[in-house]
Amino acid sequence: MRMRTSRLVRALLVVSCLLGLTACASLPDSSAPQALGTLDRQPTSAGPNPPIAGREPEQLLQDFLQATSDPTNRHQAARQFLSPAANVRWDDAAGTTIVDRPDTLRESRTADSATYVIRARKIGELAADSSYRASDGTLENKVEMVKIDGQWRVDDLPPGVIVDQSAFNKSYKRYSLFFPNLAGTAMVPDLRWVSARKDQLTQKLLGMLAEGTQGALAPALRNPLSGQVTLRGPITKANGDTENVGVGAGGVQIDFAGASTLDPKAKELLATQVVLTLAGADVLGPYVLLADGRPLDDRYATSGWSRGDVESMSPDAIAHNRTGLHAVRDGSLVAVTDTGITAAPGFFGTTHTLQSVALSPDGQLVAAVAKYDRPEPEPQRTLIIGTYDGQGFPVATGGTFTRPSWPADGASAWTVVDGDRVIRAVHDRGTGNVSVQDVDTGELTAAAANSNSANPPRGPITELRISPSGARAALIANGKVYVAVVSPQPGGKFALTSPLSLAVGLSTNAVSVDWQTDEKVIVTREGNVDPVAGVIVDGSGFQPQTTQNLTPPVRVVSASPDHEYVADSRAVLELTRNPEGGEYYWREVPGLGANAVPVTPG
Numbered sequence: 205m206r207m208r209t210s211r212l213v214r215a216l217l218v219v220s221c222l223l224g225l226t227a228c229a230s231l232p233d234s235s236a237p238q239a240l241g242t243l244d245r246q247p248t249s250a251g252p253n254p255p256i257a258g259r260e261p262e263q264l265l266q267d268f269l270q271a272t273s274d275p276t277n278r279h280q281a282a283r284q285f286l287s288p289a290a291n292v293r294w295d296d297a298a299g300t301t302i303v304d305r306p307d308t309l310r311e312s313r314t315a316d317s318a319t320y321v322i323r324a325r326k327i328g329e330l331a332a333d334s335s336y337r338a339s340d341g342t343l344e345n346k347v348e349m350v351k352i353d354g355q356w357r358v359d360d361l362p363p364g365v366i367v368d369q370s371a372f373n374k375s376y377k378r379y380s381l382f383f384p385n386l387a388g389t390a391m392v393p394d395l396r397w398v399s400a401r402k403d404q405l406t407q408k409l410l411g412m413l414a415e416g417t418q419g420a421l422a423p424a425l426r427n428p429l430s431g432q433v434t435l436r437g438p439i440t441k442a443n444g445d446t447e448n449v450g451v452g453a454g455g456v457q458i459d460f461a462g463a464s465t466l467d468p469k470a471k472e473l474l475a476t477q478v479v480l481t482l483a484g485a486d487v488l489g490p491y492v493l494l495a496d497g498r499p500l501d502d503r504y505a506t507s508g509w510s511r512g513d514v515e516s517m518s519p520d521a522i523a524h525n526r527t528g529l530h531a532v533r534d535g536s537l538v539a540v541t542d543t544g545i546t547a548a549p550g551f552f553g554t555t556h557t558l559q560s561v562a563l564s565p566d567g568q569l570v571a572a573v574a575k576y577d578r579p580e581p582e583p584q585r586t587l588i589i590g591t592y593d594g595q596g597f598p599v600a601t602g603g604t605f606t607r608p609s610w611p612a613d614g615a616s617a618w619t620v621v622d623g624d625r626v627i628r629a630v631h632d633r634g635t636g637n638v639s640v641q642d643v644d645t646g647e648l649t650a651a652a653a654n655s656n657s658a659n660p661p662r663g664p665i666t667e668l669r670i671s672p673s674g675a676r677a678a679l680i681a682n683g684k685v686y687v688a689v690v691s692p693q694p695g696g697k698f699a700l701t702s703p704l705s706l707a708v709g710l711s712t713n714a715v716s717v718d719w720q721t722d723e724k725v726i727v728t729r730e731g732n733v734d735p736v737a738g739v740i741v742d743g744s745g746f747q748p749q750t751t752q753n754l755t756p757p758v759r760v761v762s763a764s765p766d767h768e769y770v771a772d773s774r775a776v777l778e779l780t781r782n783p784e785g786g787e788y789y790w791r792e793v794p795g796l797g798a799n800a801v802p803v804t805p806g
Contacts, residue, residue, distance in 0.1 A: 252281030261356040273371035287357040298363035300330035318349045334396040335418040338708040338743025382480040383425040390673035395742045406450035420702035423691035424675040428474035436461035450487040463495035476514040483511040519721035523672040525764035527567035530803040549593040560607035564614035565805040571608035571617035611674030623664025644699035659705035683713025716760040728758040752789040762802040769802035
């Protein structure tokens with residue numbers, strides 16, 4: 205113990221001298237979200253445990269299903285349970301299906317052979333790039349077993365891997381890779397599930413960054429760590445030590461070949477994506493980033509980079525509420541402050557026709573849906589765009605509009621007209637002009653028409669919310685929740701592509717959805733059971749919120765990283781932590797009344 209301690213002290217002194225830091229390391233500002241039950245599992249170097257001798261075939265099959273959660277060396281742990289012939293034939297790269305408590309049902313058995321059926325409810329699927337997709341339905345696979353030298357082994361099984369959810373959560377952990385949006389104004393999380401030892405994690409994550417985004421997100425993102433920029437030499441601790449990189453204190457040093465020719469903005473984006481990815485994975489800094497052997501940025505040549513240096517582009521910072529709480533009350537826009545409730549200045553605070561409102565993140569622009577009594581068959585509703593303290597101008601009419609939504613750049617307000625026509629009202633801040641563009645929803649329609657698609661979105665679309673980064677859209681179609689990619693098209697237009705089902709298997713219809721950050725949405729739904737829940741953007745996590753003080757039905761949710769509001773049957777409420785017991789509860793926002801709708805930026 206004394207020898208280990210002295211080595212640690214020497215290592216820390218080297219780092220301190222090298223970087224000139226007053227402290228060798230600090231706790232990370234935040235960590236990647238984890239599924240409940242996830243453990244930081246450290247596989248041992250001794251190798252996987254062999255099958256237990258004398259196991260009955262059903263027991264051995266259950267052991268095999270537990271062993272499939274370890275993907276090391278092409279599922280070496282699970283392959284020990286296979287016959288030599290099955291070991292050759294089994295294609296473990298064909299896909300991974302996560303299931304809930306699989307049953308093994310015996311179909312037949314003789315002295316030397318047996319047939320079993322594995323039956324389970326599907327939870328999700330893991331793609332070859334480690335991205336997760338929520339799924340539903342029943343899996344049913346037939347497995348043949350034989351006795352070899354007195355021991356039962358799996359002799360024939362379908363391609364792919366089946367993993368029990370509890371075993372999956374013990375072996376795998378969810379991490380966020382970060383890539384900048386096309387404008388270079390925000391970092392977008394690309395969630396992956398990885399099973400790796402802590403000392404291998406840094407190399408694994410950087411390798412995945414270099415491989416790029418998952419295919420669905422590629423049209424909406426860029427990758428500074430690609431093309432001419434590659435990893436150069438080994439990844440080490442800040443002092444050059446190559447052992448246990450990413451474990452404990454000591455920082456990380458990374459050299460990027462080709463990065464010295466990048467312009468300053470591209471260098472900043474490269475540093476930001478790397479630091480946010482590693483810091484979110486609890487790989488402690490400082491992060492010493494080099495470009496062809498020299499500092500990537502001379503400002504951080506001595507101290508290295510920290511998360512605080514790049515935090516302004518993180519999902520939490522981009523989605524931060526900078527304008528406070530507003531609400532639609534009695535058809536008008538009002539501001540909620542510590543001293544009371546006041547009408548917004550200008551048109552939106554004086555009219556009494558508003559049904560829903562969206563504020564741009566900087567609070568300067570307003571998109572609102574107003575209802576006017578017009579003679580049939582004239583459309584009853586109008587989309588109005590204007591300034592917060594000025595006038596509003598009608599830009600589109602329709603029978604229905606979803607509540608509008610702005611991305612963080614405030615360039616356009618999105619909504620859905622009559623349940624199926626997605627539009628964006630583009631505001632030119634230079635001229636003040638607003639133009640309306642149709643958004644291509646062909647992929648959503650095609651998915652609904654394709655009977656082979658799992659849980660495709662079918663109309664009408666009753667909610668559409670653009671993520672703060674502008675890279676994704678969350679929507680509710682026919683009571684189901686989806687997330688789609690916002691893909692740029694020629695001529696400055698956009699399309700919604702690659703729809704992914706979230707919150708699969710809900711027993712009641714979803715009613716409202718909003719982004720908390722680019723990693724998580726908040727969903728409300730009909731009924732009294734879990735009417736409010738957080739859902740991870742890849743569908744891998746569903747976390748019900750407390751119902752204390754709620755009076756369903758819950759009509760709408762409006763969220764940001766630091767505040768969450770809902771409107772139920774009697775009031776607008778804020779999710780609040782009890783300072784004494786630490787538990788969350790819903791607290792009424794006074795003065796808004798039963799029919800008000802909360803409004804946060806976005």
